[in-house]
Amino acid sequence: MKKLRVHYFQHIAQEGFGSCYAYLKAMGAEITATEFFALPPDFPLDIEALPSVDQVDLLIIMGGTMSVNDEVNYAWLKVEKRWIRRYLATEKAVIGLCLGGQLIASALGATVEKNTIIELGWTKVHATKEVPSSSFALPEEFEVMQWHEETFALPKGAIKLAGNLACANQAYQIGQHVLAFQFHPEITPTALQLFVEHTQDQPITMQVDFEYLHALQKSKSEKFVEGNQILKSAIDYVLAPKS
Structure with a gap:
């Protein structure tokens, strides 16, 4: 039987695969990754340096601290979005998590902008x-972990789920092949610990109460x-055979 080929895009070292x-x-599954965080922000990435879309059965796009609109400071974002458009054209399975959901939306021409508030912590959806x-x-x-300042408009043809x-x-x-979440369903206790540590190192980016962050670390x-x-x-849903 052919192995399921899973590829994920990782934007910050602290996140991992969840x-x-x-x-x-x-x-x-055979799991591979593109670690965008390891590239210098101005790295002139060539789209052909990324995997061929034919070599991926399931794409998972992880979160990150940058904005999808910050192509000036992260030159590879433009190439990543081009690759996502190329992959979406195949109608193969893809899941976007937080920034990942924003990247799919942006790649398809939808607006990504500041949310009215910073949403951080366990919230009801x-x-x-x-x-x-x-x-x-x-x-x-349901209650899930949130960690975002921006949010997506719905791309053309999308169904709002929550x-x-x-x-x-x-x-x-x-x-039935694209799912995108603004929240972090992949979060684990270890990943949350890394999120908190990373946020503490960047207090200007996410202005939050450190006591609140420490309380989050004690989540059951x-x-x-x-x-x-x-x-x-x-x-399971995006990989299910399509009728």
Whole structure:
């Protein structure tokens, strides 16, 4: 049987691949990565240096601290978005997480801009009530980790899957092969620890109360379960045979 070829785009060293690594390995997946964070911000990346879209069955685009609009300071963002457009044209499976969801939206011409507030920590999110029956199923209400200053408008043809009062667009899908989340369903206790440490090193970027960050580090393990399960279900959904 052919191995599932999973590739992920990583934008900050502190994030890693998150909760789905063990799940994908149990499926026998071959996992590779492009580590954009290792490139100098002005690195003249050639799109042909990235994997061929033919070599990827599932793309997972991780989060990051940069804005998708900051192509001046991160020259490789423009190339990454070109590659994402090329990959989306194949209609193969892709999942975007936080910045990843914003990158998909931006690559498709949708606006990504500052949210009205910085959303950081555990928050409640509500599934959209009226969606097509074939849409990805989210719990009616669920609690997940948020860590963002910006948010996406819905790309053309996208179905809104979730939102809350702090951020109108929390999840969307395109067809049955693209899922994007504004929140972090992949977060694990270890990843959260790294998020906090990274944020403390950049207080100007994310102006938050350090006492609040320390409290987040004490989150009980059961808090992570629901988001991790949503991500597993998302993987199954985008990989399912299409009718």
